[in-house]
Amino acid sequence: MTKFHFYLLFTLFAYTANAQNDITVKGTVIDINTQLPLELATVYFTTVKDSTIIEYATTDKNGDFRINMKKYDKPVFIKVNHMGYQVYYEEQKSLLETKDFGKLYLLENVNALNEVIIKSEAAPITIKKDTLEFNAASYKVRPDSNVETLLKQLPGFEVDNNTGKITVNGREVTQFLVNGKTFFDKDGAIALKNLPAEIIKKIQVSDFKTKKEELSKQESTSDYSSVNITIDENKNKGFFGKIIGGYGSDERYETSAILNFFKNKQKISILAASNNINSSGFSQDEVFDNMGGGRNSKGNSQSSSGGKGITQSNMAGINYSDDWTKDIEFMSSYNFSNSINKNDSKSSQISFLPDGNILTDADSKSRSENTGNNVNFQLEYKINPTTRLVVIPSLNQSRSNSNSSSTTSSEDENGLALNESKSESSNENSSTNFSNSINFNKAFEKKSRNLSFVFTNTNTRSDSNGFNLSETIFYQDNQPKDERNQNNKNKADSDSYSIDLEYTEPITDSLRVRFGSDLDWNSSSNDLKAFNYDALTQDYSDLNASLSNFTSSKRNSITPKVGITLQKNKFTINLNSKTSIIEYDNHSLYLNQVTDLNKRYALPFGNFQVRYKFNRSKNLTFKYDYSNALPSATQLMPVLNLTNPLNTVIGNPDLNPIEKNSAAVDFRNFDFRTRSGYTLNLRGDYYNNDVVSTSVFDDSGKRTTTYANISGTYIVSGGANWNQSIKRDAHVLRYSFGVNGSYSFDKGFTNELVYNAKTTTVTPKVSVTYEYGQLLNISPSYSLSYNEAKYENYSRDASSNVVHRINLQTTTYWPENLIFGNDFGYNYNSNISGNFKKDFYLWNTSLSYGFFDKKVYAKIKVYDVLNQNQSATRTISATSIRDEENTVLKRYVMFSLSYKIGNFASSEKKGRGKQRGDF
16 A cells, blocks of 8 residues: 555656646637638647657637647647648747747648648648548557557547447447458457557548448448558568467467568468467457456457356468459458357246246256358459449358257246256257358449449358257146157258349439339248157157248348438438338148248338538437338247247247337537547337237246237437546546446236336446556456346336446556556446355456567466456346356466567668657
């Protein structure tokens, strides 16, 4: 504690000393011709000697800027950059006192198109028509940092330490590209973790667009963002990579390698990894490498507090992209994966009934192995300046096998035994999936006149072969035992094809009309055969007709559609309407009886979106969507499914389509001047004819389940988040506050009586990150999850649960070459049943030392230092409360070596590193 007080006093002293060295500069940016203020102009200071960027800010709606910075006793430039205007320069011999620059006038650049190009150096931020662009060299990171570390420095970017989710200006980023192309996967995890920040030139942010929207240059209708990582042309030749190997206690191990070969437009990346520490993807965390859960609940590995089982995984892949000619771009990737998961699980569940509850306890052990091969291609052909063709085929082949054993027992709330079941099963499955997308787009001479054609298909084949040995005993109604020793064989096929044809005609410069049609063809079949074991032949040769079934389904539709887009400077309105005319035919052969169910539908759809952009970083969006969905073939077909001895399922042919009304409001604002932002969102979904399951329990707790329509259910959800970044010299403080909540009203049937369930969920959270230069990073966070359900027509009135999560991450980079990382988490689950531990601590630590100019790091890592990790969860639904615990990783120690290789223009590289260090 004494050390903490000393550190606090030292920090306050440092801040006081720095405050005496601070000055404030301000001014107003004006259009010289109109005399109007210019919002979101970038004002920045650079050294005269080598153009190193010292500090920057953007102007507000009144054209004002204000920059808090330290004194500078050398010549500097003040520069102002704004899209469509000439760059403003003014030299200052020094900056030693607070100064008001007054009005700074910009002259419009008549030759400017979409951006201002500065030949001497790029501005820290450039705001284009629909893209926000950051100059990577303007942001200080350690020389050995990756892209994710760079993103954390950019204003508006937020990287969630718990989930790994990245947002920018309040919008989640769902696509990361490298030089405009995918890098192994769309989510970009591999690029973020493995591309070095020093080779990056720009980070470009735009609204996410589908391939159709991109080709036809339509406005994005998405609520998500896309990030394009642009590599410096001087660093676009050569190779770089990283190799890791480690071995530890309990025979834990990790190995991984990634090698990248870049030559202008041609890029080849190879990766491979193998471990048995629950790291199922490819991740090379800066501090913990591939340790599964090395950061508590990190996004791209299994959650250490909620993952099921321990996984041994192996994977390898190659990514290739190149511009074969000026008109043909090609990308491809191949990925091999193999994983083996082992898990022991136990659960306790309370199922609610109008006249009493049923308590079920279960234990299971399982082992599963999955092997996959995935190949992806993308070919983009610019047939001529106005015509483009993009073909994106993908082939996936997978094989799996699993073995499991389980026991379950149920009793009523008075402790009277109802049933008991034991089973052992094994299954082998193989499947092949081929999908393809063909996008053709033709732009005409008249602006915004456009023809779009999209063809997609998905074809899946799967075969499974399983064995089941089970015994189920019913205690209360003199039912005979259900004993099974069976071989189940299942063959399933699925094919879908669709065409999206759309023509856009501009009525005026701001008004466009779209019309076209969607055509869809879908077919599937499922052939299940069950064979009982024949003791005489000692083979599975006795066909069990009651458990065998053949079903097929066809659904064809034609959907004419029309849409209108009105786009002005500040707002965009999209209105779409369509009607699907559907033929839905289902067929079943069961117990030598044919059942055909043929239905015809005419279902309307419509959506309306208004997006108002106050400026590039502030917008308001309202959406309304009306849709219909058909019940599945399983829900419709009146055919018995006796697969589960404790639950007989039969469909309901009288089900109506599900009608859904959705409305959402979203407001996002980020102020680049203060580096703060907030988001507000509200959404509501209302259902008519929602399809719900309805079960009738007999005296032994066995269910008979069918499906029914029910109306008047709804869910309302909302959230708010605020974040800010404060920078003063080497000190950076980022903090965010957020709260999300929802309220749902569910209805259903149990024992033929209607029940109501009202569920409320509230999840507040707060996180803080403090950085001191390149030496220290401290990130505490806290979140609370509150869940309450109130019931009607149940013997239980209400249930609630509270989960507290506290996390503290620290990383130090001092002394030189030494990296010390800690990740400490505490979880508390308030109302979990007495059979499960309510709380636990998870502390992971890593200590590494760099050799040979930090190309080699030797590390020692300890996972779950306190040996307390566990996976205990509570799930509250409208009909039950379920507590579950699964196998998780426990404490181990690992020693590892990592080696970085690279050969990118060394002189350029050193220059870039020095520039960031001096900033």
